[in-house]
Amino acid sequence: xxxxxxxxxxxxxxxxSVPHLGTAYTTVAADALAxxxxxxxSDVHYLTGLDEHGQKVAQAAEEAGVSxxxxxxxxxxxxxxxxxxLGITNDDFIRTTEERHKRGVQAFxxxxxxxxxxxxxxxxxxxxxxxETYFTTEQVNAHECPSCGRGVEFIRExxxxxxxxxxxxxxxxxxxxxxxxGRPFIRPETRSNEVLSFVKGGLKDLSIxxxxxxxxxxxxxxxxxxxxxxxxxxxxxxxxIGYGDPEKAEEFARRWPAQYHFVGKxxxxxxxxxxxxxxxxAGLEVPECVYAHGFLLTKGEKMSKSKGNAQTPASLVxxxxxxxxxxxxxxxxxxxxxxSISMESMVQRYNGDLANDWGNLCSRLFNMTEKYFEGVVxxxxxxxxxxxxxxxxxxxxxxxxxxxxxxxxxxxxxxxxAAWDLIKDxxxxxxxxxxxxxxxxxxxxxxxxxxxxxxxxxxxxxxxxCAPVMPGTSAEVWNRLGLGNIHAVTDISAAASWGQxxxxxxxxxxxxxxxxxxxxx
Ligand SMILES: [Zn+2]
Numbered sequence: 001x002x003x004x005x006x007x008x009x010x011x012x013x014x015x016x017s018v019p020h021l022g023t024a025y026t027t028v029a030a031d032a033l034a035x036x037x038x039x040x041x042s043d044v045h046y047l048t049g050l051d052e053h054g055q056k057v058a059q060a061a062e063e064a065g066v067s068x069x070x071x072x073x074x075x076x077x078x079x080x081x082x083x084x085x086l087g088i089t090n091d092d093f094i095r096t097t098e099e100r101h102k103r104g105v106q107a108f109x110x111x112x113x114x115x116x117x118x119x120x121x122x123x124x125x126x127x128x129x130x131x132e133t134y135f136t137t138e139q140v141n142a143h144e145c146p147s148c149g150r151g152v153e154f155i156r157e158x159x160x161x162x163x164x165x166x167x168x169x170x171x172x173x174x175x176x177x178x179x180x181x182g183r184p185f186i187r188p189e190t191r192s193n194e195v196l197s198f199v200k201g202g203l204k205d206l207s208i209x210x211x212x213x214x215x216x217x218x219x220x221x222x223x224x225x226x227x228x229x230x231x232x233x234x235x236x237x238x239x240x241i242g243y244g245d246p247e248k249a250e251e252f253a254r255r256w257p258a259q260y261h262f263v264g265k266x267x268x269x270x271x272x273x274x275x276x277x278x279x280x281x282a283g284l285e286v287p288e289c290v291y292a293h294g295f296l297l298t299k300g301e302k303m304s305k306s307k308g309n310a311q312t313p314a315s316l317v318x319x320x321x322x323x324x325x326x327x328x329x330x331x332x333x334x335x336x337x338x339x340s341i342s343m344e345s346m347v348q349r350y351n352g353d354l355a356n357d358w359g360n361l362c363s364r365l366f367n368m369t370e371k372y373f374e375g376v377v378x379x380x381x382x383x384x385x386x387x388x389x390x391x392x393x394x395x396x397x398x399x400x401x402x403x404x405x406x407x408x409x410x411x412x413x414x415x416x417x418a419a420w421d422l423i424k425d426x427x428x429x430x431x432x433x434x435x436x437x438x439x440x441x442x443x444x445x446x447x448x449x450x451x452x453x454x455x456x457x458x459x460x461x462x463x464x465x466c467a468p469v470m471p472g473t474s475a476e477v478w479n480r481l482g483l484g485n486i487h488a489v490t491d492i493s494a495a496a497s498w499g500q501x502x503x504x505x506x507x508x509x510x511x512x513x514x515x516x517x518x519x520x521x
Contacts, residue, residue: 006042008260012049015075019082024313030262031088036468039492049094054229058215094240104239105217117281123159123207126152159207167277188336195272257285265292294338323470330412359514369507377505381450395422396461400493419465426458457501480508
């Protein structure tokens with residue numbers, strides 16, 4: 001029997017920007033889940049990519065004196081490189097200018113057209129090009145976009161419309177049923193009120209095409225119409241896994257519906273209202289969950305390029321390393337809520353959690369193994385465990401369950417705390433058992449072996465649960481313990497059961513995993 005499919009996505013990022021802390025946040029969070037689910041045996045498919053169409057892209061290309069495709073081709077590598085730098089293990093990278101996407105979008109329009117959910121109409125209203133969003137006259141104040149504050153333009157054109165207004169009741173039923181079943185469609189559930197009141201307020205039909213420019217996927221009917229860029233972008237979630245391609249029907253059936261769409265809270269309406277309605281109209285299942293995370297704030301302001309927050313993923317990775325970068329954002333900000341980030345707190349987390357707790361535990365133990373046992377894992381203890389032994393093993397035994405419960409809620413902070421409970425107890429254990437004293441007398445040498453074995457075993461287990469967030473250092477810890485490739489683990493719970501560290505394994509000391517960082521003044 002083949003493993004269960006676990007399909008998760010990030011939004012596809014707009015090609016007019018470059019990777020920044022916000023897009024990296026979503027992508028790292030999804031990656032940590034993807035890595036964890038591979039370790040629990042799921043058949044993971046992790047998709048990210050680029051949104052390359054729309055008026056804004058066409059304009060930017062024109063200003064740069066290149067074709068829109070050349071413009072996209074010049075930006076795409078920056079995203080690919082950034083995700084490689086951050087250790088992202090996406091299984092696919094879709095660009096909406098690819099043929100597979102175009103074919104899927106056209107098949108989708110044909111399906112909706114045939115089902116009677118599209119009609120031709122006349123659109124009049126305001127359009128914000130930077131946001132690629134329509135607004136009504138009531139929403140627009142003094143010709144300014146209600147979302148970004150920049151100028152909007154009045155648009156009057158013939159468009160194709162999607163009968164979104166017919167889906168209000170079915171959407172409300174979806175939200176209600178899923179919540180009653182304990183698997184809410186919109187998570188965290190605190191975000192659902194905004195969506196509910198929007199839908200209850202009555203939905204208007206949605207203009208899905210544009211005729212004033214050509215940089216988009218042409219509608220298969222309706223000469224001169226290209227797909228509205230937001231709709232174009234949403235469809236990537238199905239076109240990437242083969243929608244509209246008869247040769248990929250099996251793959252599509254196996255992968256869809258997605259388990260998670262990771263999104264920022266600013267695009268929740270597109271994903272929780274328009275997207276499920278589109279899927280319903282096409283007779284497709286809706287995803288299991290749309291998870292809308294919060295914003296990263298610096299002194300209360302959203303992190304964004306336009307507001308001049310100068311830190312980039314690359315500059316932080318250079319200073320802290322990729323694992324510490326991933327750890328900081330997932331540990332210090334409660335996923336789902338807005339969270340403040342700062343250089344001070346990043347240095348604190350690094351020195352406290354990583355250098356002191358985790359890095360130091362590994363260093364001390366690997367050093368003592370070398371000093372007292374010539375760098376070889378001693379035999380596991382055979383006598384009755386002491387209270388300290390029992391406590392340490394208790395934290396290790398509790399970890400898989402606690403971690404799973406937290407990760408099922410995308411509560412990365414609590415998952416990492418569970419790993420830290422074990423790490424901290426291992427540090428306490430070394431302090432209380434004081435191997436350096438046990439090494440002094442012949443009769444305490446068996447106890448010394450027991451203590452070192454138990455502590456090394458705690459490190460082996462802790463590394464497993466650090467791996468989804470800090471893959472590089474966990475692999476290194478397993479390496480130094482003479483164990484196999486940690487990323488090949490497909491049953492983390494079984495791998496974590498106590499006592500599997502083989503006696504006789506060669507342990508290597510290596511350099512500090514997280515050398516202390518001193519704050520620049
Ligand atoms: Zn705007």
